[in-house]
Amino acid sequence: MREHLIAAPLPTIRRIPRYLNVLEDFAAEQISFVSATDIANKLGLKPIQVRKDMAFTGIVGKPKVGYKTDELIETIKSFLGWDSATDAFLIGAGALGTALLGYRGFAERGLQIVAAFDIDPKKIGTRIHGKEVFPISKMAELAKRMQVHIGVLTVPAESASQCAHALMDAGITGIWNFSPAELDVPESMTVQREDLSAGLAVLSVRMSEKKQGIV
Amino acid sequence: MREHLIAAPLPTIRRIPRYLNVLEDFAAEQISFVSATDIANKLGLKPIQVRKDMAFTGIVGKPKVGYKTDELIETIKSFLGWDSATDAFLIGAGALGTALLGYRGFAERGLQIVAAFDIDPKKIGTRIHGKEVFPISKMAELAKRMQVHIGVLTVPAESASQCAHALMDAGITGIWNFSPAELDVPESMTVQREDLSAGLAVLSVRMSEKKQGIV
CATH class of the missing domain: 1.10.10.10 (Winged helix-like DNA-binding domain superfamily/Winged helix DNA-binding domain)
Incomplete structure (x- = not known):
């Protein structure tokens, strides 16, 4: 506590x-x-x-x-909050989403991705690393039934805002945002941006500074 | 400049x-x-x-x-340094490595993963998202020939240190470390840690603080 x-x-x-x-x-x-x-x-x-x-x-x-x-x-x-498992949804079953669905590290840290959502009819109904892929329209119903409050967002920038609103409407209060987009959501939501470009920027700039003798 | x-x-x-x-x-x-x-x-x-x-x-x-x-x-x-493409190697062709090999976002940001390395004989010689998987023993030769200075490390924690040394011996000077391990490398190397657990920790703690009315 x-x-x-x-x-x-x-x-x-x-x-x-x-x-x-x-x-x-x-x-x-x-x-x-x-x-x-x-x-x-x-x-x-x-x-x-x-x-x-x-x-x-x-x-x-x-x-x-x-x-x-x-x-x-x-x-x-x-x-x-890693002492008990927290269920989460994943939105966007592309390359990154698929990897995160198969990543064992999350379960060790108390995050259990229980279902995936996508707009692609070819993906809907399939299973990725054992997790079923549902249409986005099913999200609100499933979130309520499964008591899920966290969404892992792995969609392209152009779909991010729309998906964030779908998550909000489904009663999700925390978004782990792996998309490069800035999300415009109310203060009541918690958004954690996971920005791979930021990490790449730090690596590039620090390497270049080292080359120039700045650091 | x-x-x-x-x-x-x-x-x-x-x-x-x-x-x-x-x-x-x-x-x-x-x-x-x-x-x-x-x-x-x-x-x-x-x-x-x-x-x-x-x-x-x-x-x-x-x-x-x-x-x-x-x-x-x-x-x-x-x-x-995103105005020209920088070539990089990826080490560890597991779930996360495979996703990063297929992630288009890097190329847009000037990072071109040109080859992957793994210890699994079943993966060696195959292609993942068009990139060939080589044995780690080939790394030094290929790094020299292809003028590669960046390594993207996507191996489990227990192999990270050994792989980091193989990268160093191959003349790699920048490591983008996606493994949860802390790397012990000389100051001349640039290491950028991409720590998914840190992001998950921030999301969990901020959600819990919001629930408790702290933030």
């Missing part, structure tokens, strides 16, 4: 899954107690950063002893 | 591809001049932010006229 009633900063949230990876490695090595310094060293971070981030999950380390590995893993999973 | 000899901040670099999307929309609508305010409004940003970010690309807007749309597009593409 969250004890802090202030929103966690974005960089903190983004670092927390990395802590979880490191802690799971420690647990696999039967290391029962870990310090913020142990975690920080594995990730090239400062221990104070780790301690500050951990405070947002509600856990407190003991001086000289550190954190109990198992307890910290559970606390982090609960903070991230 | 970069006129600034200081490294662009990370959030600036990540925003620039979004400016490019918006500018390409303006160009498609035959809008020849755009202001920082026009761009900012489309993205829900402040105009001063857009102006500051643009300065890193080396372009200067004219007061009351703004930027010439086509010129700004060219300047941004040149800043990002």
